[in-house]
Each structure stands twice: as C-alpha cells, then as structure tokens.
Amino acid sequence: MSSSPLIWVDGEPAQALPLPDRGLDFGDGLFETLLVRQGVPLFLPLHMERLAAGVDLLSFPDCIDAAKAQLSHSAARLSDLDWAAMRLTLTRGSAPRGYAAPLEAMPRIVITAAGLAADRSQQAAPLHLGWADLRWSSQPHLAGIKHLNRLEQVLVANQARDSHWDDAVVLDQQGNVCSLSAGNLxxxxxxxxxxxxxxxxxxxxxxxxxxxxxxxxxLGVAVEQAHISPEQLLEADAVICCNSIRGLQAVASLGDRSWTNFSMCEALHQRYVDAMAC
Amino acid sequence: MSSSPLIWVDGEPAQALPLPDRGLDFGDGLFETLLVRQGVPLFLPLHMERLAAGVDLLSFPDCIDAAKAQLSHSAARLSDLDWAAMRLTLTRGSAPRGYAAPLEAMPRIVITAAGLAADRSQQAAPLHLGWADLRWSSQPHLAGIKHLNRLEQVLVANQARDSHWDDAVVLDQQGNVCSLSAGNLxxxxxxxxxxxxxxxxxxxxxxxxxxxxxxxxxLGVAVEQAHISPEQLLEADAVICCNSIRGLQAVASLGDRSWTNFSMCEALHQRYVDAMAC
Structure with a gap:
C-alpha cells in the first residue's frame, strides 16, 4: 500500500469532496481517528459514542448508523494490513452561503485510510515534550467533542516540530494543564x-x-479527573500520554524535567493490549 | 444565473476539492467574503491586507499574488451581474495525517461566487437582534483574522435562526460586547x-x-475602539452593524430595547456608497 491515502466519500471511492461543503467553509463537522488491525477498527463503540455526542451537540441529523456502515465497509478493504489509521470526517454537507445551518442538512461522510508501519501492540518510545506558548481557548459548550475546528492544534504541533519536541503540553486559559496537541495526559x-x-x-x-x-x-489504581497545575505535573512521579493511534506512551522529559520510572505506563500498556484483543 | 454557486479551485472551474485537504481536516486556512459589482471586487485592498495578516500569522507560504490573480479572473466572469458575493478560501492544501503542517505546504485557492438579488448600494433594512447564549472563546493569538474555524459562528447563527432574530450580539469571555455572528458593531x-x-x-x-x-x-465623527459592556450597548443612542455583503445597517431592536433614530447610520451609509464608487 502506498503512502497516499485511500479515500471514500459517502461510501464511494473518491479523490475529492463535492463543493460547497460546510466542513471546509466553517469546520462545521466532526471527526474520529481510528486504529485498525487487519481490517477491524478497534474500540469502535468508544469512537461512535463520542461522535454521537458531537452529532447531538451540533444538531446534525442522525447519521451514526450510516457512518458505522461506511466505516465497516472501508475497514474491510484494509484486511491485508496489520495496522492502519482511518479517519472518519462528518460534515454538515452542502448549503447556500451563510453561517446558519440549513434545517434539511444532508451530512457528508468522508473516510481516509493509510497503512501504519509500526506494530501498534508494542509500546511506543517515551516522549520528549515541551511547553506550548499557546493556551487552548475556553469554550465550555464545545469542550470534549472532536469537532473540525483544530487550528489551535496545528499551531501547537508546529511549535513542537520547530522545537524538535515530540509534542507540547498545553494549558487552559486558567493556567491549568489540559493536554498535548494530539493526546491526553x-x-x-x-x-x-x-x-x-x-x-x-x-x-x-x-x-x-x-x-x-x-x-x-x-490494575486496582485509583484514577480521578482534576485541575492540575504545571507545578503539579512537574512534581508527578510519572506522566503518561494516550492517543488512539500511539496508545499509551510514557513521558521521558518535559523541558528540564525528566522521568525514568515507566512501570505504571508499562502496566497500563499491558492492560491496553489485553483490551485490544477483546 | 442559478442559485448554485460558480466554483474555481486553483484557478480552474471545479465542482470538488481534491482530498486530503487541511482546510477540511483542521480548518487550517483563511477566507474572505467579497462584494462584487459588475465583475469588480469592492474594497479589495482591505480584504487582501487582512488575508495577508492571516497568511503571515499561520506561516503559510506567500500566496497573496496568486489569490489576487485568481480573484480577478473569477470576478471577470461575473461582469453581467450587478451584484454578486464571492468567497475566497485559502487552505494549507494536502498533507499526510497529523496536525503539524508540512514545511513545503502548497496552499490551495478555492473561489465560489453567487449572484445577489438586492441592490447593495441601497441601505438594508434595520436589524432585529437578540443576545447569544454562547460567548466567543478567548484566543488572543488568533483574534482579528478570518480563519476557517467558525463553528462558534454556526452555533450563534443557528440560535438566531431558531429565535427569529436577524442575528445575535455575542459577548467575549470577560462579558464585554464583541460582535454579531456575521458583522461588527x-x-x-x-x-x-x-x-x-x-x-x-x-x-x-x-x-x-x-x-x-x-x-x-x-463625517467629522470621533471613533474609538473600546471595551463595551452590555448595559452600555443598551444605553447607546444608536447601534450600527457592518458586514462586507450587507454594508452598514442600523439596529432597530435588541431584545426589549428598540431604537428609532437611524440618522448616523444613514450618514455613514451615504459615505459608504461614495467610497464604493472610488
């Protein structure tokens, strides 16, 4: 399989997106990035539940069943690949000019897929991180969902690339730790x-x-959601990142701070591999 | 001319956007909406200067001259129309998966155009507005530029449509007045x-x-940028909106508050019509 992606639009092999499209015009849409093993998308219910939450929040017509059907159809074409990444993009489709969504919107489903070289059941190398200059903007109404407005992620990822970091830790507007450009902490x-x-x-x-x-x-380990200050992150005994494609990864360094005990990440990774097999 | 838009991609008539495209994937791009009279885009330098500021901020390769050339080429096709709206969309083009922009990005230029029925040298009717539930998120780094991440505008415009308002006044995170979904105040x-x-x-x-x-x-009228509270807006002697397509419009009402003296808006509109002729 070449490095150029396979693409489907509304279930048909395609090279292009019909225009106009509100996904391009305004980022009026959602996406999911799925890890696919031998033609099977992993943890599909988790992706579909988040997508459904986004569909509900943005008042899209219900298109989850169609998205699932098209994902399965496309994933089956990847059965010769040990590992692949698929992206499902859902847009509100075509509409006349203007921000307001048409009441009779017809969502469009775009799927792209590309093979992955690395064995994704092996733990990826620990990450070297820096601090992002940008803070995520504050928008409680859209927090959590995976919509198409990702220019902030692009700016952070560009800073990480220019700084030769694997990724960057981004704070929220209150100065608490939030995430990486592409992963949770x-x-x-x-x-x-x-x-x-x-x-x-x-x-x-x-x-x-x-x-x-x-x-x-x-693992019998207590886990909580919390407000976390930058100082608290630096004083942690270990830091672990997660991402749909890279799985669980230890953090080796963040600026001047480094960590060498990766045993918790290794234990979580082993459970992750077990969960993949279910 | 039918209501379906004319479309050009990279200078050629087109019906679709080549995929993948970072404009669709992440909103990694910019746009301008231009008013065109008999094939001539109005106030073109103002649009191109804002676009250039965005190109600079997002570290796009310089593509302003190409965008101008393609705009002129497309606008010339609209010379039979008294009035038209053109949208110029600039994306960072194709790239492999991932938020970080390729260093050798090749921006893509998408232009859409559609005729406008109303005579845009006539002042549009005063607006009836409401208050948006959503506040714009705070992101000083991206404030001012017209990038493609416009899901917040979609949500506000949807609320205005559902509430039978012409548009809605949106506050910033500090609670000050910022703008409409599609226009300044x-x-x-x-x-x-x-x-x-x-x-x-x-x-x-x-x-x-x-x-x-x-x-x-x-007009010899002093004008200033300021922090404006909702109370201050309601106590104003008049409120005026502006937008590239609709020009200058008076506000007739905002919730329970109404205004009836539109003389300042009329005076500004007359100067606007004069400026159009230059």
Missing amino acids: FLLESGRLLTPSLETCGIAGTRRRLVLEQLAPA | FLLESGRLLTPSLETCGIAGTRRRLVLEQLAPA
Missing part, C-alpha cells in the same frame, strides 16, 4: 492517577476514557 | 462612535476598518 501522584478534567477545552480521548473506566480500575 | 454615545476592541476574539471586519479609518472621519 495522566500523571501519577502518590500511587493514584490524575487527568485534566476538560471542562473548558480539550478533547475527551477514547483512550483517556479507556484508562479512566477500564485500564486503571483493572 | 458600532454604538453611538454622546456624539461619538465606539466599537469593540477585539483583543481576545472576533474578526476585524473590512467595513469596520472602513468606518474607523475613513467613513467616520469623513
């Missing part, structure tokens, strides 16, 4: 795990939910 | 004009700049 403190509470910004990651509801409880 | 207070200062949110409208730098000074 957990910190280990006195034997328990804490993760930012995402009330005003951030994306409620599928792997974050998995750690909260399944992986940490399976 | 001026208020008349003790003979001078005030407009929100857009330090943390909002779009620096081309017609707002025209009022600030040209139309108000031509």
